Amino acid sequence: MPSVLITGAGRGIGLAIAQRLAGAGWNVYAGMRTPRSLGERITPVKLDLTNDDHIAELSSLPSLDAVVNNAGIFVGGPVEVLDLDDVRHQLEVNVVAQVAVTQAVLPLLRPRRGRVVFISSANGRLAVPMTGAYSASKFALTALADTMRIELRPWHIPVSLVEPGAIDTDLWRDMDATINSTVGALKPEHRKLYARHIAGLRKAAPKMQRGTAPVDIVAATVERALTDRRPRDRYVVGNDARVQELLRKVLPTRAMDSILARAFGI
Template identity: 50%
Template sequence: MPALLVTGAGRGIGLAITEHMSRRGWDVYATARSDTALGSLERLPNVHAVALDVTDRSSIATLSDQLPAALNGVVNNAGIIVNGPVEALSIDALSQQLDVNVTAQIAVTQAVLPKIRAARGRVLFMSSVLGLITTPGTGAYCASKYAVESLADALRMELRPWQIPVSLIEPGAIRTDMWTDMLDEHDRMVARLTDQHRALYAAHLAGTRKLLGRMQKLAADPKRVVKAVDHALTSNRPKRRYLCDNTSRVQKALVGITPTAVNDAVLAAATTSK
């Protein structure tokens, strides 16, 4: 069976990918941190649960030892979202955002590339439409996805001699537990702000909360992301980028043809409550 590594497989999109590819007959090495998630993964057919904290360098150093000699694919899915106005961001939280979503994904990829090369496998990065479009209040998360886009582009060109495809999966809002909890996470972020920042950004914070509520209703089926990942792993001609829903395609097209000043005004208005 072809072998696949999926990080952040304990929930959401990572779990959906793991379940789908294991049903397709792939031998899936699925990583998670919690014992509960690892136990659930281990009960799935064709799935090998791997304990991994992607920010723990010593854990990544031993990752390769738990994998087969040849690896047909890696899906760098593990990630977090740090929200909030840039002025109010905790520097530690910003560092964690970049460590988990950027540095850790490259560290995992570096660790398994010899096994990917042995199988002439494929490398996938879970990016986002917010790696193409920046919105107010999500600067840290957008920055992490922009960085992943750039690093994946460089890696794709650098791996051409070995014919190793590198694909970016760019979903928008997807109906997973992460988006289900988005309003609660927004409220927790607001609670962590100083009184001064809550007062300064009151209109923005209220507007962002309303927009998140609307986006929850527009969230796409996770099957769209799973379908894109399946194609990137199995197609004879995998795409370099996969936009997974029509809303994201429209957003990208509109931002691409609209002057920056107009985009700024529209997005600022959309995230401000009057």
């Protein structure tokens, strides 16, 4: 049976992917900061993406046919006021660690012509207000995947991006708390400067939450990326992500900027 490593498999999208692939007969290595049993055919692996030793130990896995780089974090807020340590952490987890994991397991994938999948986001091709650091990390993943897809061609290792829109995960369920935390960290003068942005985000949040899609559609898409005879370079997931991608392609930048500004009350 084929085997796959999934990072961030303890909850949300990663957990859904792990359970779906295990149900389809894959041997799943589930990377989690706090390992726990997730069911048959799933082997918990202690994996904190900020721990170099954990990542180095991945090369000791017995065999591997695929890696799904799913783990990630979200840092929000106006770029002007972002704490630089938070920006560094955003990029460390969402970009640098993805490279490190992939480097660690490529020697296992190469002899089996395995596959590499990155879970990106619709924000990896369209940046929106208040998500600058997060969007930057996902844009970076797009560049890495595009580069690696060509670099790894001699060994027939496909590299795919899965780009979900709004998905029913903790990030969206807890959006009110996330906004409150972001606003609470601002200095009073910055709250005043960005009052319209904050109000627009609070107004838009309920609509975005109602439009979230179930995690299963992402898991199903990842399964396709791992089993399609000719895997795509990109898999866009969710109606909202498809609409965003269409608008990005057909509208001039200034028109797209105006739409986003209005949507966020700016």
